[in-house]
Amino acid sequence: MRLVAFLIMLTFSLAIGAQTVAEHEMKAAYLFNFARFTEWPANERANFNICILGDEDLGRAMRKYEERRISDQRVVIARLNSTTPIRQCNLLFVGAGELPNLPKINAQLGEMPVLTVTDRPAPVPVGIVLSLESERLVFDVNIEHTQKAKLKHHSSVLRLARNIRKAS
Amino acid sequence: MRLSSPLLVFRFHRLALSTVLALLTLAVFAAEESLLADLPFDDLTQREVVSASAIARQIGDSPSAVAIVTAADIRAYGYRTLADVINGIRGLYTTSDRRYHYMGGRGFGEPGDYAGRVMVLIDGYVTQDPLFNQAYIDESGFVDLELVERVEYVPGTGSVIYGNNAMLGIINVITRKGGDFKATQLSTEFSSHGGRKQRVTSGHRFDNGADLLLSASAYKAHGDDHYFAAYDTPATNNGVASRIDGEGSQRLFGKFSYNGLMLEAGYVDRKKDVPSKPTKYTLFNTPFVVEDRNAFVNAAYETDLSLQLRSVSRFYLGHYAYENRRIVDVTGDLIPEPYARRMHEAQWWGLDQKFVGNWFAGHTVLLGFEFRNDYRQKMRKSYFSPTGTLSSDESDAFHRRTGSFYLTDEWRLSELWRLNIGARYDKASDLEGNWSPRLAAIYQPSFQTTIKASYSEAFRMPNADERAGYGSAAAPEYVAARELVLQHDFTPRVRFSSSLYEYRRTKQMVYISALGADVPVGNSRTRGVEGELDSSWSSGLRARGSVAFQHAHDTDDRDLVNSPNLLGKFNVTAPLPGDWLRAGFEAQYLGARYTSERRRLGGVGLAHLTLSSEQKWLGFSATFSIRNLFDRDYEVASPFTWAPGTGIDVLRMDGRSYWLQLNMDL
Numbered sequence: 001m002r003l004v005a006f007l008i009m010l011t012f013s014l015a016i017g018a019q020t021v022a023e024h025e026m027k028a029a030y031l032f033n034f035a036r037f038t039e040w041p042a043n044e045r046a047n048f049n050i051c052i053l054g055d056e057d058l059g060r061a062m063r064k065y066e067e068r069r070i071s072d073q074r075v076v077i078a079r080l081n082s083t084t085p086i087r088q089c090n091l092l093f094v095g096a097g098e099l100p101n102l103p104k105i106n107a108q109l110g111e112m113p114v115l116t117v118t119d120r121p122a123p124v125p126v127g128i129v130l131s132l133e134s135e136r137l138v139f140d141v142n143i144e145h146t147q148k149a150k151l152k153h154h155s156s157v158l159r160l161a162r163n164i165r166k167a168s
Numbered sequence: 169m170r171l172s173s174p175l176l177v178f179r180f181h182r183l184a185l186s187t188v189l190a191l192l193t194l195a196v197f198a199a200e201e202s203l204l205a206d207l208p209f210d211d212l213t214q215r216e217v218v219s220a221s222a223i224a225r226q227i228g229d230s231p232s233a234v235a236i237v238t239a240a241d242i243r244a245y246g247y248r249t250l251a252d253v254i255n256g257i258r259g260l261y262t263t264s265d266r267r268y269h270y271m272g273g274r275g276f277g278e279p280g281d282y283a284g285r286v287m288v289l290i291d292g293y294v295t296q297d298p299l300f301n302q303a304y305i306d307e308s309g310f311v312d313l314e315l316v317e318r319v320e321y322v323p324g325t326g327s328v329i330y331g332n333n334a335m336l337g338i339i340n341v342i343t344r345k346g347g348d349f350k351a352t353q354l355s356t357e358f359s360s361h362g363g364r365k366q367r368v369t370s371g372h373r374f375d376n377g378a379d380l381l382l383s384a385s386a387y388k389a390h391g392d393d394h395y396f397a398a399y400d401t402p403a404t405n406n407g408v409a410s411r412i413d414g415e416g417s418q419r420l421f422g423k424f425s426y427n428g429l430m431l432e433a434g435y436v437d438r439k440k441d442v443p444s445k446p447t448k449y450t451l452f453n454t455p456f457v458v459e460d461r462n463a464f465v466n467a468a469y470e471t472d473l474s475l476q477l478r479s480v481s482r483f484y485l486g487h488y489a490y491e492n493r494r495i496v497d498v499t500g501d502l503i504p505e506p507y508a509r510r511m512h513e514a515q516w517w518g519l520d521q522k523f524v525g526n527w528f529a530g531h532t533v534l535l536g537f538e539f540r541n542d543y544r545q546k547m548r549k550s551y552f553s554p555t556g557t558l559s560s561d562e563s564d565a566f567h568r569r570t571g572s573f574y575l576t577d578e579w580r581l582s583e584l585w586r587l588n589i590g591a592r593y594d595k596a597s598d599l600e601g602n603w604s605p606r607l608a609a610i611y612q613p614s615f616q617t618t619i620k621a622s623y624s625e626a627f628r629m630p631n632a633d634e635r636a637g638y639g640s641a642a643a644p645e646y647v648a649a650r651e652l653v654l655q656h657d658f659t660p661r662v663r664f665s666s667s668l669y670e671y672r673r674t675k676q677m678v679y680i681s682a683l684g685a686d687v688p689v690g691n692s693r694t695r696g697v698e699g700e701l702d703s704s705w706s707s708g709l710r711a712r713g714s715v716a717f718q719h720a721h722d723t724d725d726r727d728l729v730n731s732p733n734l735l736g737k738f739n740v741t742a743p744l745p746g747d748w749l750r751a752g753f754e755a756q757y758l759g760a761r762y763t764s765e766r767r768r769l770g771g772v773g774l775a776h777l778t779l780s781s782e783q784k785w786l787g788f789s790a791t792f793s794i795r796n797l798f799d800r801d802y803e804v805a806s807p808f809t810w811a812p813g814t815g816i817d818v819l820r821m822d823g824r825s826y827w828l829q830l831n832m833d834l
Contacts, residue, residue, distance in 0.1 A: 021217050021218065022217065022220065022616075023218065023219050024615075025204060025615055026212070026215070028204075029204035029207075029212055030212065032205050033209045037209065049475055056225075057220060063580065064583060067529040067530075076526075078472075078475035078526065080472050080478075081428070081470055081471075081478060082470065084471050084472050085472045085475050088475050089475070100373075104377065132217070132219060135216045135218075136213065136215070136217065137213070138213075156209055156210070157209075160209060160213050
């Protein structure tokens with residue numbers, strides 16, 4: 001009896017789970033697409049570094065994209081705990097817990113070609129801000145900021161963005 | 169309710185079978201999922217997402233089903249000590265002998281076992297003293313619970329990372345940041361049995377990101393008179409231990425963090441009058457005072473050396489001092505004889521260096537080294553004549569240096585499968601080297617479901633007390649554990665966790681009468697199954713319920729003393745209408761268990777109710793708690809064994825008690 005109940009519960013729950021996607025899995029897929037559909041200035045690096053600062057779940061989900069290639073560079077996922085090596089990142093996601101450090105991060109990066117992404121409204125300009133809107137993941141792009149970093153977004157990124165903040 | 173062994177075994181097999189079936193079902197479902205990255209970006213933006221689980225998640229990967237108690241739970245359920253927290257956790261319970269609280273669960277928890285086979289860590293610092301391996305979970309513990317961000321209970325062995333003593337589980341206490349307090353908080357408490365407590369906590373986060381937390385507290389209680397039927401004679405005050413139940417403690421705690429650097433220090437001094445005549449040669453109803461002083465410094469620096477290499481360095485210093493004084497009666501004529509004193513002291517320091525490397529795709533490698541120097545372990549027993557002159561003075565001194573290294577790899581075989589392989593090697597100056605391996609397979613068919621199977625071995629070195637008591641016979645003790653875990657989030661708000669485990673302990677100390685000595689030849693086995701449902705709703709309602717069956721044997725293959733077959737927990741908390749107050753209700757069932765004289769103590773259900781302010785009013789907040797709400801009269805197994813048949817194998821616990829805390833933010 002208990003076994004039956006157990007299996008019924010489990011199957012039922014899986015039926016619910018099958019079509020939905022977890023937020024952090026979707027964020028990881030978005031980050032990968034931002035990376036694919038943005039042009040970085042030419043560089044000598046063999047690796048394309050996607051850095052996740054202060055978000056365990058996203059860091060874990062992102063690891064699936066390790067070893068994929070973005071314009072002939074090998075994707076490396078770096079799960080960071082400090083801001084020390086951020087100048088080596090191509091894309092840097094800053095988790096909620098690290099938001100207070102954003103001013104420092106921006107100062108450290110200056111105009112280096114690093115695409116910064118957060119999932120909360122940030123106190124200082126960042127490249128892309130993700131948010132949830134009626135159960136879909138949406139994003140705003142600050143072109144003013146990314147142009148300073150000499151990054152060029154593919155039209156698909158701009159087309160799918162909810163808001164775009166243009167350079168004045 | 170009590171399960172006979174064959175029935176439990178049957179349930180075991182049935183659960184194992186159902187888990188395997190569930191696993192297969194999951195595999196079928198999982199195959200249908202395609203990788204999100206292969207979908208066009210346009211399609212991705214059209215898909216619905218489920219927000220991250222509303223239920224607290226563990227920090228880091230673990231091959232067991234971690235239970236988490238958050239700061240919000242601590243407030244909602246009126247927890248005052250780590251022992252209260254532990255009593256609310258699936259499969260765990262504590263036992264008090266009015267001297268200390270001892271932790272039990274999963275086949276450990278023999279009375280008087282000083283919580284010695286479970287590890288309690290505060291922000292990564294191992295808190296047990298090296299003399300008794302005791303983890304201090306009552307008023308003798310390091311931190312006021314208001315300073316705690318969360319408590320994680322990681323069942324299962326932890327020797328693969330922590331080495332010595334992480335045999336049966338790990339309790340991680342993670343403290344809050346100064347920035348969480350924003351200002352200075354004053355707190356005062358009133359509780360039953362004449363309890364008073366004052367606390368001042370000050371926290372600040374500076375603009376440059378530095379964070380500082382400072383806290384001090386003092387607690388005092390008169391205690392109560394207690395009646396003990398075993399001592400009900402006119403010569404011993406008719407069994408009443410009068411005015412010798414007082415307790416007092418002082419605590420200091422400070423933490424500074426900046427840019428990956430953390431400096432932390434803690435101090436606690438607790439004195440307790442013990443009314444329960446805790447040793448054979450103590451005279452009943454005479455003062456017996458124990459004092460435990462613990463202090464530590466913990467400095468850690470965490471940095472990313474490169475994108476693929478993280479480093480965590482830690483330095484720690486520990487100090488422990490124990491003292492007790494009691495009036496003795498060696499002849500048993502109830503006439504006080506010279507009094508006795510114990511003065512023990514330990515000091516140690518250690519260094520731990522970890523590297524976490526992601527050099528190889530699909531692998532996360534952890535490499536660590538630790539050196540620990542227990543350079544001072546002194547145990548002194550003195551006896552005095554009535555005039556106060558020293559009549560006998562014995563002391564033992566030990567030391568131990570331990571060098572260790574550990575290596576683990578989390579290997580992501582595929583989207584669905586991960587392997588966690590590792591081992592730690594410990595070499596102590598007085599013992600042979602020892603390997604503690606762990607192998608775990610983790611299967612994650614979807615983000616809601618995780619199945620983990622693990623095999624691990626752990627060990628415990630003889631501590632100073634055992635080296636003094638057993639002499640050259642003192643030897644390490646071992647455990648091999650197998651565990652199968654299923655975790656599933658039905659929705660982001662409802663999580664199910666279950667665990668099926670078996671622990672085999674070996675080389676336990678056993679008294680062999682033919683040899684007239686204790687010899688490390690004992691083996692024992694514990695099996696159990698646990699299930700928990702945890703839910704958290706946007707209305708602020710949170711509920712958690714768990715059931716744990718366990719069947720623990722001792723080294724003679726009898727049912728283990730003080731190990732209930734059934735443990736049940738139910739917790740629910742919700743804001744009351746108006747949103748000014750929150751109610752927290754907790755019910756705990758402690759199943760039938762044996763005392764050391766093999767008497768069966770019936771199961772007991774306890775309930776606790778807490779009301780706490782949900783919002784601050786002009787900086788004021790309050791908590792009011794009633795423990796043992798229905799005033800249940802109950803007994804627990806005691807560690808006292810010297811007078812069989814007199815009833816000293818049980819101790820009566822407190823009835824209903826009250827606690828009020830008032831806080832003011834300046």
